[in-house]
Amino acid sequence: MKSKTADRLATGVFIAIAIIIISILVGLFSYILVNGLKHISWEFLTTPSSNIRAGGGIRDQLFNSFYILLITMIIAVPLGIGGGIYMAEYAKPGKVTDIIRSCIEVLASLPSIVIGMFGLLMFVNITGWGYTILGGALALTVFNLPVIVRVSEDSIRSVPRDLKEASLALGITHWHTIKTVLLPSAFPSILTGIILAAGRVFGEAAALLFTAGLSTPRLDYGNWNPFSAQSPLNIFRPAETLAVHIWSVNTQGLIPDVEEVSNGSAAVLVISVLLFNLLARWIGRLIHKKITATK
Amino acid sequence: MEKLTPAKDRLLKSKNNWMDGELRGKVLVLLCAVIMISATISITIFLGTKGLQSFIKNGVSLLEFLTSTHWNPTNQAKPEYGALPFIFGSFAVTFLAALIAAPLGIGGAIFMTEIAPSWGRKILQPIIELLVGIPSVVYGFIGLTVLVPFIREHVGGLGFSLLSGMIVLSIMILPTIATIATDAISSLPNSLREGSYALGATRWQTIRKVLIPAALPSLLTAIVLGMARAFGEALAVQMVIGNVRNLPSSILDASATLTTIITLNMGHTTYGSVENNTLWSMGLILLVMSFAFILLIRYLSSRRKM
Numbered sequence: 388m389k390s391k392t393a394d395r396l397a398t399g400v401f402i403a404i405a406i407i408i409i410s411i412l413v414g415l416f417s418y419i420l421v422n423g424l425k426h427i428s429w430e431f432l433t434t435p436s437s438n439i440r441a442g443g444g445i446r447d448q449l450f451n452s453f454y455i456l457l458i459t460m461i462i463a464v465p466l467g468i469g470g471g472i473y474m475a476e477y478a479k480p481g482k483v484t485d486i487i488r489s490c491i492e493v494l495a496s497l498p499s500i501v502i503g504m505f506g507l508l509m510f511v512n513i514t515g516w517g518y519t520i521l522g523g524a525l526a527l528t529v530f531n532l533p534v535i536v537r538v539s540e541d542s543i544r545s546v547p548r549d550l551k552e553a554s555l556a557l558g559i560t561h562w563h564t565i566k567t568v569l570l571p572s573a574f575p576s577i578l579t580g581i582i583l584a585a586g587r588v589f590g591e592a593a594a595l596l597f598t599a600g601l602s603t604p605r606l607d608y609g610n611w612n613p614f615s616a617q618s619p620l621n622i623f624r625p626a627e628t629l630a631v632h633i634w635s636v637n638t639q640g641l642i643p644d645v646e647e648v649s650n651g652s653a654a655v656l657v658i659s660v661l662l663f664n665l666l667a668r669w670i671g672r673l674i675h676k677k678i679t680a681t682k
Numbered sequence: 683m684e685k686l687t688p689a690k691d692r693l694l695k696s697k698n699n700w701m702d703g704e705l706r707g708k709v710l711v712l713l714c715a716v717i718m719i720s721a722t723i724s725i726t727i728f729l730g731t732k733g734l735q736s737f738i739k740n741g742v743s744l745l746e747f748l749t750s751t752h753w754n755p756t757n758q759a760k761p762e763y764g765a766l767p768f769i770f771g772s773f774a775v776t777f778l779a780a781l782i783a784a785p786l787g788i789g790g791a792i793f794m795t796e797i798a799p800s801w802g803r804k805i806l807q808p809i810i811e812l813l814v815g816i817p818s819v820v821y822g823f824i825g826l827t828v829l830v831p832f833i834r835e836h837v838g839g840l841g842f843s844l845l846s847g848m849i850v851l852s853i854m855i856l857p858t859i860a861t862i863a864t865d866a867i868s869s870l871p872n873s874l875r876e877g878s879y880a881l882g883a884t885r886w887q888t889i890r891k892v893l894i895p896a897a898l899p900s901l902l903t904a905i906v907l908g909m910a911r912a913f914g915e916a917l918a919v920q921m922v923i924g925n926v927r928n929l930p931s932s933i934l935d936a937s938a939t940l941t942t943i944i945t946l947n948m949g950h951t952t953y954g955s956v957e958n959n960t961l962w963s964m965g966l967i968l969l970v971m972s973f974a975f976i977l978l979i980r981y982l983s984s985r986r987k988m
Contacts, residue, residue: 397886404789469714490722498914504965562707590817593916660815
């Protein structure tokens with residue numbers, strides 16, 4: 388009888404734990420959305436931020452976030468998929484492969500602030516660029532690369548062996564098989580992984596503090612010349628992203644409406660990340676349906 | 683009339699082209715792998731040399747850096763570089779956060795795999811994935827606006843405290859622990875469960891005496907990975923922990939960690955000054971710790987294979 392009661396008690400504890408986890412999430416999300424949605428308006432999204440006065444928006448920060456994400460992905464995706472192909476198709480079991488695997492593991496477990504410090508040393512001081520979008524994107528690439536490599540490797544490995552062998556049996560070379568058979572069939576899961584990684588990059592701040600900086604120059608959105616200092620497209624200008632903005636207004640900001648601005652920004656950030664997640668799921672399911680022809 | 687090339691030549695030529703593409707592809711992906719290795723090596727070397735400069739070039743005593751509790755680098759007459767309060771702070775929040783997050787995470791995992799495998803997983807899995815997705819600054823901001831005032835009013839102290847840091851961090855590492863623990867427990871062979879139930883054991887006895895011991899190395903890996911994340915987390919902790927240079931005497935005291943001091947001071951110290959160099963030394967400690975966590979995980983997974 389005693390073990391029966393212990394069992395009931397334990398079940399109760401586990402259910403309580405599940406309820407705690409659920410309520411943490413529900414609490415967090417409802418807090419962010421309830422407090423944040425009030426402040427999100429077209430005006431909030433399209434006015435530039437202010438350093439001293441109330442009523443600033445997040446136009447530049449929002450643009451910077453997406454722009455840095457884009458540049459990061461342009462650098463990281465080819466590198467990551469290449470690395471994944473190497474690990475899945477060319478790497479022979481042995482010392483070299485072990486070393487590469489350890490490198491991926493090290494890169495993946497580095498704290499983002501350490502990557503930010505490396506970025507500061509490498510892309511800000513040694514290159515002499517100062518705080519730039521490119522430096523931030525390169526730091527984020529370091530941060531992001533191991534994720535994409537792992538996703539690509541796993542996706543390529545999970546392509547059925549028959550497909551690869553059939554292609555090789557037709558006399559098609561290895562590289563051509565990779566290009567025309569393996570990559571297309573692994574594409575859906577690689578894409579899902581990349582979108583999830585993009586969500587992580589979008590919310591990252593610590594690696595950007597010392598690489599992309601805490602300020603944005605006055606931007607002129609009519610100026611599309613990527614070499615002009617005022618152009619939003621210039622990759623050699625400092626850029627404060629949304630996540631960094633939330634941190635900086637809370638820790639060193641002088642504006643009186645810190646809470647409104649950060650509530651709004653937090654909601655925008657969380658909603659964006661949420662959209663990334665939903666998009667990844669949706670695309671994954673869509674392509675899965677198309678390929679397997681299930682309903 | 684078209685000039686005909688013999689079939690042999692054509693085939694040879696196309697074979698040549700194919701071999702070119704083959705080689706090009708191989709070189710291309712090899713290059714990607716090399717870039718990864720060089721990134722890792724250059725991070726280690728650059729941060730290593732930069733982090734050691736304060737000891738070699740500026741003559742800061744390593745012993746003082748690691749054991750002294752007095753941090754006063756701006757004192758002109760007698761600057762002091764004791765980083766112990768920050769090292770202690772980092773370890774303290776990490777362990778305390780793991781202390782909360784480990785039971786919750788593993789409990790959640792057991793709930794998903796053993797108590798309610800069908801619907802429990804359907805609810806908890808997406809929730810845990812969403813928790814991973816929330817950016818760390820948002821955790822920090824909510825900690826700052828909700829948790830800190832709450833602790834100030836209902837528990838005591840200033841609110842900016844080890845306690846706040848530990849709560850924020852434990853929520854942040856909860857999904858890491860829960861995900862890995864779920865994978866570990868659900869990958870245990872079903873015969874273990876069935877054998878235990880067949881002997882008349884209750885569910886709790888099965889969980890406690892059979893499943894948890896069998897999955898223990900993986901569960902420990904989950905906790906270590908969570909701790910690694912907590913140790914390196916910077917902004918969320920920085921916003922709630924208070925950032926003072928004294929050793930905390932209780933969990934309601936404000937404190938500081940290695941990451942928070944780096945975050946705060948890296949921007950406004952002169953590059954190359956002694957104070958700035960000591961910040962790099964703290965970065966080196968973070969790097970070394972992240973290697974230590976990897977070694978620990980390796981050790982645990984080698985135990986799992988046996």
